[in-house]
Amino acid sequence: DTVLTQSPALAVSPGERVSISCRASEGVNSYMHWYQQKPGQQPKLLIYKASNLASGVPARFSGSGSGTDFTLTIDPVEADDTATYFCQQSWNDPTFGGGTKLELK
Amino acid sequence: QVKLQQSGAELVKPGASVKLSCKTSGYTFSTSYMSWFKQIPGQSIEWIGMIYAGDGGTGYNQKFKGKATLTVDTSSSTAYMDLSSLTTEDSAVYFCAMDGSDWFAYWGQGTLVTVSS
Numbered sequence: 001d002t003v004l005t006q007s008p009a010l011a012v013s014p015g016e017r018v019s020i021s022c023r024a025s026e027g028v029n030s031y032m033h034w035y036q037q038k039p040g041q042q043p044k045l046l047i048y049k050a051s052n053l054a055s056g057v058p059a060r061f062s063g064s065g066s067g068t069d070f071t072l073t074i075d076p077v078e079a080d081d082t083a084t085y086f087c088q089q090s091w092n093d094p095t096f097g098g099g100t101k102l103e104l105k
Numbered sequence: 106q107v108k109l110q111q112s113g114a115e116l117v118k119p120g121a122s123v124k125l126s127c128k129t130s131g132y133t134f135s136t137s138y139m140s141w142f143k144q145i146p147g148q149s150i151e152w153i154g155m156i157y158a159g160d161g162g163t164g165y166n167q168k169f170k171g172k173a174t175l176t177v178d179t180s181s182s183t184a185y186m187d188l189s190s191l192t193t194e195d196s197a198v199y200f201c202a203m204d205g206s207d208w209f210a211y212w213g214q215g216t217l218v219t220v221s222s
Contacts, residue, residue, distance in 0.1 A: 048206075
């Protein structure tokens with residue numbers, strides 16, 4: 001299985017820029033996607049194929065990377081962005097990262 | 106608009122089976138793929154497997170072979186997942202999601218399965 005590694009938690013102040021990283025155990029080309037999940041809700045697609053903004057997602061969210069290293073950036077962060085963010089690869093059978101919990105100071 | 110409506114929470118005894126449903130609307134179910142996922146609250150998400158509604162063809166995560174069985178009913182645009190020989194380790198929230206390409210843009214709201222005697 002392709003293992004995706006994310007930092008477990010981040011804390012930022014509203015209005016700041018935050019970057020959430022995801023490292024794959026093997027190259028996944030650009031087949032990396034990002035989701036936001038709030039407690040008690042289903043995941044919501046934010047970014048697909050590394051850098052494409054999903055429909056209806058604010059332009060404050062952006063994605064970059066290829067191969068093994070990927071980044072989700074939120075700029076500027078808003079209070080409503082408090083959530084856990086997961087990366088997911090589809091180069092092989094789908095796997096997800098452990099999630100990064102974003103908290104606001 | 107695309108909607109995936111999952112069945113309600115289940116409380117089941119160890120050793121039993123449970124069948125979860127995911128009723129869809131707003132798109133052409135019969136030519137679509139559906140994936141299922143497991144998430145223990147506070148933990149990451151695991152892909153269980155996928156099914157093509159067109160012919161019922163399936164693909165499973167090796168970890169869930171023998172545990173999960175995916176089926177569809179195209180007449181009602183509903184996908185199902187049977188979970189068998191349940192143990193406490195199967196207690197989790199299970200999601201269905203439309204497998205549009207390589208990412209999952211549409212998700213059900215999740216079904217909580219609790220395995221307890």
